[in-house]
Amino acid sequence: MAVKVVIIGGGSSYTPEIIEGLIDRQASFPVREIVLVDIEEGREKLEIVGRLAQRMIEKANAEITLSWTLDRRAALVGADFVSTQIRVGGLKARALDERIPLKHGFIGQETNGAGGLFKAFRTIPVLIDLANEVAEICPDAWLVNFTNPAGIVTEAVLKHSSHKKVIGVCNIPFNMRNSVAEILETPVERVAIEFIGLNHFVFGRHVWVDGVDRTRDVLASLNAGNDYSPANIVGLGWSESFLSSLGMLPNPYHQYYFQTKDVLKKDLEAYEQNGTRAEVVQQVEAQLFEKYKDVDLAVKPEELEKRGGAYYSDAACNLMDSIHNDRGDIQTVNTLNNGTIRDLPEDAVIEVNAVITKSGPRPISIGALPLPIRGLITNLKTFEQLAIQAAVSGSYEDAYLACLMNPLIQDEKRIDPLLKDLFTAHEAYLPQFKKEVYS
Template sequence: MKLTILGGAGVRTPLFVQGILKLSSDLGIDEVHLMDSDADKLGLIGFIIEEMVTHAGNPFHVKFSTDAREAIEGADFVVSALRVGGLEGRVIDETVPLRHGVIGQETTGPGGICMGLRTIPVMLRYAKLIRELAPKAWLINFTNPSGMITEALLSHGGMTRVVGVCDGPSSMFHKLAVALGIDESRAYFDYFGLNHLGWLRAVYVDGQDVLKDVLAGLDDPTVRERLREVHEISIFGAGFVKELGMIPNEYLYYYYYNREALEHIRSAKVTRGQFLLRTTTDLLRRLRAAKAKGDACLALKEYTEYIDTRHRMYMRTETGADLETGATAQGGSDGQQAPANGEDGGYDRIALGVMKAIRLNLNQVMVLNTRNDGAVSGLDPDCVAEVPCIVNANGLRPLTLGAVPGEGLGLMQIVKECEKLTIKAAVTGSYNAAWKALAIHPLVPSAAVAREILDEYLRQHGAVLSHIRR
C-alpha cells in the first residue's frame, strides 16, 4: 500500500510517521512518499524521518519529492497537510484583523476565511491530479480550515473519497472518559457541529447518558476538581458549561468569550502565529546544524524539545497566558487551568484510524468532517458537517442526529453560509463574495470593517490571493 503526504515538510509530519510506524504492518504499508514544494525544509524534516524509519527496522520504503505527480501516482491514501503561504501567511491572517479590533485566529473568523481563499485553489489542483493519477485513493484532509476545504473538494473538486479530520472532538472525549472513569470504547459521544464549531450534548454508556448529571453537578467543587483536566470545561468555566448543558469545542471560546479573547491576544507580546514562526525558524536552524554534523540523534532531540514547547503553549494567548513566560492560562469565571491541547497532538491518530477502519472494514464510529447527508436537521444535505460517522470498507456514513439545540444550529447556519461564500470566492475569484463572507461573520462587527480587512489581506498576501478580483 502506498501512502502519500502532501505538505510532507510540515513540522507535524514526524509525529504522523511515528504513528505510521506503529500500524504499517496492520495496514500493509510498504511505501510512504513525502511531497513538498520546499526542498530545503523537506530535506531537514526528512533527515529526522529517515532516522526514525531506520531505527524501526525499515518496515517500509520512504521517498521524498518536490514532484506532486510522482508522489500521487498509484497512491492508495493521500494525506493533505498543506499551509499555503507558510507561517508568514498565518501571521498576516492573525495580525490584520487585530488592527481592526477583530479576533485574529488561524481558522476562525477572518483568518479562517483568508486561509480558505488562498488554499482552496491549490487543493483543487491537487484533487485534479488525484483523479488522474490515483482515482481510487482516499484523500484524508488535515489542511485547515478542514471542514471548508473538505466541502470545496466535494463540491468543486470532483471527489467523493475525501474526509476531513480534526482531533479536537476525540481529545475532548478521551479526557472526559478518563475524568469520569468510563471505558471510552463502550461509550457513544453525541457530538454535533462544524469543524472548530461543535458541541458534546450527551455521553451514553450502556444506554444511559452519564454526562447530564455531571453537568448538572458542576456547582459542586468536588465535581469540578474531578473534571479539571477536561480542557473545554476549564477555559469556558464550569458555571457557563452547566448553564449551556453541553460541552463546547474549545474554538467556541472566540464566540462565547469574544471580548476577553480579543483583549488577551492584543495584550500578548506575540500572536500564536508569530510565536510559531519564531520557534519553527529556530528549529530549522538547529536541524540544519545537526544535519551538517550528520547527527540524527541531535536532530531528534531538537525536534522533540520543539514539539514539547509547541504543545505546552497551545491556546495560551487567547485564554490569557503569556507565550513568552508560559504562565498558566485562566479559564472562564472559575480560574481553572487550561492545559495544552489540540493543535498538534492526535491528527495522526485520527487519520490512521480512518485508514485502518476502511482498510480492515472495522465499522468504527469516529467524528469526522463529511457530507451532512441529513445527519443534522437544519443544515443542507450537501454541506460538510463534523459528526459521528460509521467508517468501514465502504467508506463513511454520518449517523443521523436529528434536531439539535437552536443556539448551536443558528451559529452553525451563519458560519456555514460564510464558508459557502468563501468557497465561491476562491473558485470564481469574486471580491464581492469574499467581502460578504467577512461581512456576515459573527466575529466581524460591520461590512465596512470587513472591506478594510479584505483589502489589507489582498495587499499583504499578494500573489497567493491574486485570483480575488474586484
C-alpha cells in the same frame, strides 16, 4: 495488500506525528511505501523531516520504503491514501491572518474569523488542483484532508473538484474524547461522545461510558476548572451558567464566539507582549527543526506537543486504517451531510460521528439541531458556503458577504478596510482575485 501513502506538505513539523502513527499500525495497516511531497520553498525542511522519518523507520525495523520529492504528480502514482497538511504562504501568512484583524479590532485567529477566511481563500484553489490530479492519477485513492479550515476546505474540494473520495479530519474531537477519558479516569476505549456541528464549531451532546450517560459529570468537572484546550489555544474557562444551561460540551474554539470580548482583550495583550501565536510558533518550529537535524534523534520529540498537534496522527491514521480494513467503527469526521442534520443543506460538510467502511464514512443521523445552537450553526454554515463561493469566483462582493455573515466580523462599515488590508497583504497567494476589485 501493501499500502502506499502520500503526504502532501511532507516538510511540515507535524510529519513525525503521522510517521509514528503509521509505524505503530504496521500489524493492521501494512503501509509499505510513504512519499513526502512539498514545494520548492519547503525543500530544506522536507530534507530535514525526510531524514528524521527515515531514522524513525529504521529504528522501528519497519518494512517501509520512504522517499521525498517536489514532483507531486510522480508521487501520486499508485497511491492508496493521500494526506494533506499544507499551509499556503507558510507561517508568515498565518502571522498576517492574526495580526491584521487585531489591528482592525477583530479577533485574529488562523482558522476562525477573517484570518480563517483568508486561509481558506489561499488554500481552496490549491487543494482543488490537487484533488483533480488525484482523480486523474490515482482515482481510487482516498484524499484525507487535515488542512485547515478543514470543514470549509473539504466541502470546497467535494463541490468543485472531480474527486469525491474526500474526508476531512480534525484532532479536536479526538483530543476532547481523550481528555474526557482522563477527567473521568476511564480508559478512552470505554468513552463515546456524540459530536454534532461543524469543524471547530462542534458540540459534544452526550458523553457515555460503557453506555451510561456521564455528560453532567464532565460538565461539572469543566465547571471546576478542568480543561481540554490544545497547546495552541489558551482556555479562559466557562461559567457555571453557560455549562449548565447549554448542557453540552463546548470545544476549545467556542471561546471565540461565546467569550469574544475577553478573547480579543487577551489576544491584544498577548500580541503586545509576545507577538501573535504564529510568531510564537515560528520560534517553536525553529527549535523543532534544529532538533530534527540531530542525527541521533530517531523518535518524535516531545516538544512537538507545543505545536498543538496532539492526537493528529491518531485521527489521520485511525481513519486510514479503518477504511483499509473495513472496520465499521465510529469516528468523528468531516463529510457530506446528506440528510444527517435536517437543518443544513444536503451538500454541506459537517463534523459528525460516522461508521467508517471501505466505501467511506456513513454519518450517524442527528435529526434536527438542538434549538440553542441551531441558529449559530446555520449561520456559520452560511458563512462557510459564502467563503467557498468567494474563493472560487474571485468576487469581492462574495468575500464581503462572507465577512458580513461571520459572527466574529459582522460590521458592515469596517469590512471594507479590513478586506483591503488582507487582500493587499496576501496578494501573491490570491491569483483568483483581480487586484482592481479591492484596490
